[in-house]
Amino acid sequence: MSREDNSSWLKTGPHYWDGDYACAEGAIAAGCRFLAGYPITPSTEVAERIAERFPLVGGTFIQMEDELASMAAILGAAWGGAKAMTVTSGPGFSLMQENIGLGVMTETPCVVVNVQRGGPSTGLPTLTGQQDMMQARWGSHGDYEIIALSPSSPQECFDLTVTAFNLSERYRVPVMFMMDECVGHMTEKVVVPHLSKIHVLQRRWYRGKKERYRPYVPGKDLVPPMVKAGDDFRFHITGLTHDERGYPVINAACQSICVTRLVDKIKQNADRITILDEDRVEGAEVVVVSYGISYRVATRAIALARDKGIRVGSLRLVTVWPFPERRIAELADKVKCLVMPEINLGQVYLEMERVACGRCRTKLVPHCGGWVHDPEDILAAIVEGAKP
Amino acid sequence: MKHTNSQADRQIADGKHHPLEPYLRMDRIPHIWCSTCGLGTCLNSFLTAVRNSAIPRENIAVVSGIGCTGRTAGYVNLDSFHTTHGRAIPFATGLKLANPELTVVVISGDGDLVAIGGNHFIHAARRNMDINIICVNNFNYAMTGGQFGPTTPETARTTTAPYGSFEHPFNLPFLADSCGATYVARWTALHVRHLTASIGEALERRGFSFIEVISPCPTVYARRNRLGTGLDLLQFYHDNSVIKNGIDTRECDIRFQEQLIIGKFVDEEKTTFHDTMTGYLKDAVGEKYVPYVGPMEMPGNGD
Ligand SMILES: Cc1ncc(C[n+]2csc(CCOP(=O)(O)OP(=O)(O)O)c2C)c(N)n1
Ligand code: SF4
Ligand SMILES: [Mg+2]
Numbered sequence: 142m143s144r145e146d147n148s149s150w151l152k153t154g155p156h157y158w159d160g161d162y163a164c165a166e167g168a169i170a171a172g173c174r175f176l177a178g179y180p181i182t183p184s185t186e187v188a189e190r191i192a193e194r195f196p197l198v199g200g201t202f203i204q205m206e207d208e209l210a211s212m213a214a215i216l217g218a219a220w221g222g223a224k225a226m227t228v229t230s231g232p233g234f235s236l237m238q239e240n241i242g243l244g245v246m247t248e249t250p251c252v253v254v255n256v257q258r259g260g261p262s263t264g265l266p267t268l269t270g271q272q273d274m275m276q277a278r279w280g281s282h283g284d285y286e287i288i289a290l291s292p293s294s295p296q297e298c299f300d301l302t303v304t305a306f307n308l309s310e311r312y313r314v315p316v317m318f319m320m321d322e323c324v325g326h327m328t329e330k331v332v333v334p335h336l337s338k339i340h341v342l343q344r345r346w347y348r349g350k351k352e353r354y355r356p357y358v359p360g361k362d363l364v365p366p367m368v369k370a371g372d373d374f375r376f377h378i379t380g381l382t383h384d385e386r387g388y389p390v391i392n393a394a395c396q397s398i399c400v401t402r403l404v405d406k407i408k409q410n411a412d413r414i415t416i417l418d419e420d421r422v423e424g425a426e427v428v429v430v431s432y433g434i435s436y437r438v439a440t441r442a443i444a445l446a447r448d449k450g451i452r453v454g455s456l457r458l459v460t461v462w463p464f465p466e467r468r469i470a471e472l473a474d475k476v477k478c479l480v481m482p483e484i485n486l487g488q489v490y491l492e493m494e495r496v497a498c499g500r501c502r503t504k505l506v507p508h509c510g511g512w513v514h515d516p517e518d519i520l521a522a523i524v525e526g527a528k529p
Numbered sequence: 530m531k532h533t534n535s536q537a538d539r540q541i542a543d544g545k546h547h548p549l550e551p552y553l554r555m556d557r558i559p560h561i562w563c564s565t566c567g568l569g570t571c572l573n574s575f576l577t578a579v580r581n582s583a584i585p586r587e588n589i590a591v592v593s594g595i596g597c598t599g600r601t602a603g604y605v606n607l608d609s610f611h612t613t614h615g616r617a618i619p620f621a622t623g624l625k626l627a628n629p630e631l632t633v634v635v636i637s638g639d640g641d642l643v644a645i646g647g648n649h650f651i652h653a654a655r656r657n658m659d660i661n662i663i664c665v666n667n668f669n670y671a672m673t674g675g676q677f678g679p680t681t682p683e684t685a686r687t688t689t690a691p692y693g694s695f696e697h698p699f700n701l702p703f704l705a706d707s708c709g710a711t712y713v714a715r716w717t718a719l720h721v722r723h724l725t726a727s728i729g730e731a732l733e734r735r736g737f738s739f740i741e742v743i744s745p746c747p748t749v750y751a752r753r754n755r756l757g758t759g760l761d762l763l764q765f766y767h768d769n770s771v772i773k774n775g776i777d778t779r780e781c782d783i784r785f786q787e788q789l790i791i792g793k794f795v796d797e798e799k800t801t802f803h804d805t806m807t808g809y810l811k812d813a814v815g816e817k818y819v820p821y822v823g824p825m826e827m828p829g830n831g832d
Contacts (some may be wrong), residue, residue, distance in 0.1 A: 150819075174821060175627055177619075196810045199819040200628050205619060206652040213616035213649075214623030217592070220610065221627025222824020243613050369824055370608040371628050373587035377554070377603060379611035388557060389603060389611075 143314075150198035151336055158331045160298040160324040161186035164254060165194065167302025168226050171337050173252070174200040175223040177214035179207050179233060182266045184256035184320040185460045187228040210231035212240035215251045220378070223345070224306055228254035232263065234273055234280070241315050242281030245403060247378045248313035248357070248365065250344065252305045255317060256325040259510030267324035270510035271433055271484040275491075277317040278462050284400055286407035288414055289317035290435040290464040297327045297360035301459065307342040308414060312406060313364050318435075319461065321484065323434040323513060347374075356387035356398075363406035407463055416459035417468060425454030427526040430469070430493055432458040435482045436514055442482075442519035451527045464492045471496040478526025482506035482519045502526060532606045541586065552576040552586070554606050561600060565743030565759025567718030571665050572601055574721055575636065576744075578728035579607070583709035588666040589632045590734075592621040594641035596672040597746070598665040601636040617645030618653045621660045628824055629803055632661070633733055639666040643699055647679070654708035654737045659801040661731045664701060667746035675749025682785035686753045702794050703778040705739035712738035713778060717766040718745060718790065727793060736801050743789060758787070 165187045167525040178188040195202045205211040207228055215225035219367050234255045258272050259265030277289045288308050292298045309316040347366040356376050359365045368374045381389035382396045431439040435458045446453045479489045504522045508514050545548020562568045585813040593602035595614035602609040614618045617635045625633045642650050642664050657780050669687050670676045677687040677694040701711045712734050718722040731738035745762035774792040781790050
């Protein structure tokens, strides 16, 4: 189905959707036509929506036997040429880690949705958390860089799922879509734009001579173009450390070249990848740095602080990884304090503290999970932070 | 589906030094396998089947897991994927569903496919996923130095069963059969012609096919059990294999250094996962059903 001849697959117009449904529709809008998953609260509705919608839009949904299989299947599907996604929550996310690493190593575009709940272990199956943020960053073994986004509303679950796919295609990396139970289950107005207003990035196919194809010859942006199985490239990919041909080379020199590029292609493009949402940051004495559902709660605390006459700005991390080091460092030079509420005991905060590096105070507003912050707790941190 | 032309008709000339050169990544030879290991023979059989097959070379993809056998994907001059330990089958499942035109072959070890990957194995067979499994059974985890696994015969010695293994091993043809595989065969690395023909047949069949290849691992399994070289093991296969085509797979148990029942045990037609899914959804969803149209048709307006 081309975009033009049949756009009924896109539900242009206003809807009243929860974040999970909006994420599913965002994936469809992004051109995702393969989803493999295993049910887990609070992410199941994404798969349910997809199971219902895919037969109407030319997609294949398969419920796999577990999350190890789901993650492996989307990697296979991506190499078969599909835009592919899987969706899960904490326990399933843990099971996916090894194959997320394979996706990183083989530079396979795909999207992994994690509708976070409280942990560790089975934790709080039906209640919210933001406790998998560091797992999204470091969950698989070895050194690598990853891209992660965190939506704050059902509308963003739609919009940013499209962005997640675009980033995964652009940088050939699994993109972590870090929702949480609140955003996944909250129902709000979601407007699906007209087809022409949605920017969807097509896979960047290799266009050179077949005989000259080598899977891992990167462009200037450090990202190699893709091919897919069945087109007579007869390529090889492996999770082993490999050279430009994709062939295993097990030594320190090749490891250095291979891993350095995997890391650099994200690091050097960080400014292009990073999406931040700022409000009244210029001239602020305190800036609240937040993401996901915690941003929504922080908004209330910020309003209360402004009522008290405190100059508070807001910096929302739409992309959490790669961490926006440059911007945070700039702010650290200007403000008295950076405050971060997150529904964990300090994860992304550690990065903020590292980057601020003593140039301003930093304050964590922790929460164990199960519910969102009380705005008063964030307010207290802002008031503290504004003190001379 | 019967094809009439072979690769030879498609003008892929045999190699100068070896007829299979066009199907091998010659720039990766020599391979890492030990001398008199059975894996070279398995690769040879597979590639000969590919060469004789009418399926265009570009439509065949190989997926391997991790292990000595898992290295196979790295030597075939085909689209080939060396994945993670145990996950070759789900990777192959995604690949096949994303591009149903492909003939997808999983070549991996006994440990990879039925220990760490056992769950995927039984479910892919249950779904009748249209993929071909070639399982090289060397009775142990060879790559990691020869530990016991789910196919190690009772009393056989391995590094982690220094007094002999006391676990009951899987009878793989029975496992595959009872989970719904539509083609089930077992050969040894000595039965090159049977094995090659069997792989060729499986490539043609639609559905979940399973071929077990009993294969010598002289370096770790045989050495620890004082079974001699690969050549000695081939002699053992010669003296102790009995071909019993069509036999009830329940009778295919393997005991330490006893008779080996080999042959083609199951060969039947059953609707594949893909055909069941599309057929079913067509009925259930009706006119509105839009089947998956393959990889090139992704919506997207480029950059
Ligand atoms: C998750 C994980 N666990 C363990 C290993 C270590 N490992 C590598 S190969 C292998 C066993 C392979 O055995 P088998 O599949 O029978 O292949 P063979 O080497 O015998 O051909 C193991 C346990 C690994 N690579 N990954
Ligand atoms: S260790 Fe065994 S299975 Fe592995 S290559 Fe050597 S002989 Fe073959
Ligand atoms: Mg083995």
